[in-house]
Amino acid sequence: MTVFKHIAIIGLGLIGSSAARATKAYCPDVTVSLYDKSEFVRDRARALNLGDNVTDDIQDAVREADLVLLCVPVRAMGIVAAAMAPALKKDVIICDTGSVKVSVIKTLQDNLPNHIIVPSHPLAGTENNGPDAGFAELFQDHPVILTPDAHTPAQAIAYIADYWEEIGGRINLMSAEHHDHVLALTSHLPHVIAYQLIGMVSGYEKKSRTPIMRYSAGSFRDATRVAASEPRLWQDIMLENAPALLPVLDHFIADLKKLRTAIASQDGDYLLEHFKESQKARLALKTDHDIHP
Structure with missing residues (x-):
């Protein structure tokens, strides 16, 4: 059973809304506070009853939390960390879910130098996004990579591992550098290929003014599925993980x-x-076990 009594989830896309649903389903005694910068997303989260409290103020969301789960795009981590910093409890644990670790860890450490940070990355997802896309079972039997450094307290790592396992994840530990190399190969490069492939074929179709994609079979659809993912999210990931992605x-x-x-x-x-x-x-x-993006 998780030791956390109050969890704040910042960012209510696929991962954040799934974490909210999973926490309510598998950790029913935990209070869940939610925040997203989008008023529309906050309103949807309230309508979907995703948490105990959906607030319009990020500091209100984190004020009583003993775990803050950051589920925002990797290039938004610094802005979010700075915005919530004044309201954080001294002993709160910060856990991000970003697909890039080296740059995100540095950003969080720069903005939250006096707080415990346990970086994580759940290897689960779909090409869909937003609060309606999430589901409580998203993390079931999927790897969750933790990338703590030598200064991360062992107890904090154990607490975060227990939380992810409670909502279905399988814990793996590795360095941030190795994570970024592995994900460049298994996730980021496939997204580059998918975006480029469907973009190329679409370009052929427009240039020739003849239908092409209507004749696509399963192989084309399978190879380009993740190109339906949120473009800004993947723009951030590609640019932030450029040191690992470019050699790959x-x-x-x-x-x-x-x-x-x-x-x-x-x-x-x-x-x-x-x-x-x-x-x-x-x-x-x-x-x-097949895993998605």
Whole structure:
């Protein structure tokens, strides 16, 4: 059972609204205070009864909290941290859910130097967003990565781990640097590819003035699903994780060039070997739990 009695959730998109629902479902004795900068989102959160208190003031939301869960875009972390700082209790624990860790940790530490920060990243999601998109089961059996540093109190790490496990997550620990490299490969690059692929095909369609995407089958839809995700959110993620993403993107481009050369030179042996290795890796992935963005 979580030790937290009052949790403030800041940002009520998919992750924040799901955390609110999950906390109410699996930790019913916890008081949940909610804030989002959007008046429309706050009104929806009230209508959906997502928390015990939906406030128009971020400081009111965090004032009594012993855990503040930051579910805002990575480039909004500093603004949010500065805005709530004067109202935070001394012993409150701050936990972000951002998809980038190195830059976010620095931002939070700069803005909240006297508070305990336990960075986290739940590897769960869909391409949908907003308070209506969330659901209590989102985190069930999905990894939640914690990236504390050497100065993070062990007790605080344990408290955050217990909370995420209480609402369904599976805890993994790693360094912030390793997290950003791993997510550049498994999440950020796939989003780059999806946005680019559907953008390219859409461009062909507009230029040729003939229907193309109406003939897309499952493979195209599967490959571009995450391109329906919120563009500003992913703009922030790409730019914040550029140090880890750019080398990965360069590697991917180099591999594409090898494939192009093989196709142009009719090198069927190279293609077959490459496709076999890729198929083997994908089939192995099916034996694990599929996770979304």
